[in-house]
Amino acid sequence: MVSAILPLVLEDVELRRQGKRILGPVSLTLEGEGITVVMGPNGAGKTSLLRAMHGLERINRGRAVWQGGAEEVRARQAFVFQTPVLMRRSVLDCIAYPLILDGVERKMARARAETAASQVGLDVTLTAPASVLSGGERQKMALARALIRAPEVLLLDEPCANLDLHSTAEIERVLIAARDRGTRIVMSTHNVGQARRLADDILFLFDGRLIETGSGDAFFAGPETPEAMAHINGDLLP
């Protein structure tokens, strides 16, 4: 798949909230293929980085530049939140919602939502209200909703937080399948094992700054910074 909106270039991006710097300055270029995993301890700025890339946060300094027109950039990326947003609708209509926004006719949108649900292994009564879904099912629903527009870039914020092993494995299977179809994935996780299994590339954040990058294999074989080393080994940082 030839990407129309990549590469994404971040130039000295900085986020400040209530006078405090919570991210940056961060500069990076996102291109190519595969899964990029954003790692780092709690509060390192993983969520802020992803949201800044997606355009959900006001950037105080620097800039994040996608290729192509604003409409195109918006339409070809999707975001999965750590806590899935449940709409007060049936599971099926929740998944179909992005297509409805695109003006797809309701019957067609529902048919495609059904396909999307089965692709992520969401095996529930699709006409039931979304509120009855379990934690793992909610995350799968959110994933199906994110994938239904066939985005070029998929951003996920801790998609497997609070999930059991079984659900985590299923989500990972869906993510690998999406990558193999050519979707560029950027996700954050605090789970080192998951990062090891999925990462083609690593972005390691510490205290709001990007202190180490590299391929997954190289990173886990020998991290360059003591902070990354400590994080991988599960040491408590000072």
Next chain:
Amino acid sequence: MNDIVEGLWQAARLVITLDPGLAEITLRSLQVTLTATVIASVLGLPMGAWIAVNRFRLRRFAIAILNALMGLPPVVVGLIVYVLLSRSGPFGVFGLLFTPTAMIIAQVIIITPIIASISHQAIRELWADYHDLLISLHATRAQRIKTLLWDGRRALMTAALAGFGRAIGEVGAIMIVGGNIDHATRVLTTAIALETGKGDFGLALALGFVLIALAIAVNLALHMLSGTERGSRW
């Protein structure tokens, strides 16, 4: 206590015999209040949603005004509408004073702030839930409002019903602008006031029970139609 028992009996008798006088004022009550509720909803629901999703300079001020208007004494509304619609007032040429239309106007003024305020609360909560998703999916402003109104429809129906409840039991304003004219502007509440004035507590209470039953029936009918309270939390 005797009066209450007698009132209940009389209410039952009036309803069972389909008393034509009762039917007339009950239907007029319904006609006036339902019309007012529909108009106030058309005005109030989008107003509430708009205030919830838009940031504008006078937002706090608008909300404060809305909440203050909720407590507007109906008698004052009645008086203002009366003065405006009177033949010697600015809208006198339409000859609307002492007609059902005047009563509808007064009720719309009384309940629109209630409907707008309650729907604002409901939509604001829903908007907090949906905000990130709708921004992420790049929904247009119109799509956002439409989605919020649709997904918030249960709460919005509650808002409309609150308005209906306030209007159907209101007497101060419609007494003033309607004039309680027999066969023209007499409704359940003004008839109750009239019978109380005549000291006929039995009939007044009977009409009161009919009014309560009517309010319950309308609520039940709407809930049944929309299928709320069925299983899930919406």
Next chain:
Amino acid sequence: MMFKTAFAALSALWLATAAGAEELKMAVTTSFANSGLAEVLLPEIQKDTGIEVQLLVVGTGQALKLGEAGDVDAVLVHAKAAEEAFVEAGHATHRREIMYNDFIVVGPAGDPAGAKAAGSASEAFALIEEAQAPFVSRGDDSGTHKAELKIWASAGIEPAGDWYKAVGQGMGAALNTAAGMDAYIFADRASWLNFDNKAGLDLLFEGDPALFNQYAYLPVNPEKHAHVKADAAKALEDWLVSDKAKGLIEGYQIGGQQLFHFNAEAM
């Protein structure tokens, strides 16, 4: 041809219903409405003249105000001085006396003030004041209220104090209050006879000519308010002073008592 006939028939029908549905708004006092006489007269008026009279039941003060603003077509009240001022100011074309009823003094059956034995209305009032017995006044600037104040004035009393309670409400509400407090009250006979919640109250004083209560009809001046239905108001006036109206008014009884005395004069 057939079309023409159908059209003619339709328009005749429309005219008939329009004529039959001519509405006239008349402001009347609570005491008149509570008497129940309206329920006898209105259907007959509609039958004979085709006019549907819509009654706005208010106090005399508000009734005159409605006429002044042009919100009603005619006024039927009982407060001679105010009515004459109303005509004087040009709000009505003239004042036509129709009938009268009378006021009465009602109070607790035990009659602690001894009003029953009074020789005149003002003496009865003086006795009540002397006994400081609770007295409920309409206090709403209505015709009844004005009549009450006139009697206090003739007794040389400025009513005030804990015993004198001005409720600022209609006759029915005031009677309810008096019944609840076992108080004296000045009422019109019709309201009293039609009142269902008499509790411990009883009629204590009646018959003084000072208690007569003259009703007059005032058609609103069409020169001031062009929309006023002057023709209908005239037709209603003619009916109200007719022999038929006389029969109905004189014949109206509650509990075997005649309430109203017809006294309209030919003009």
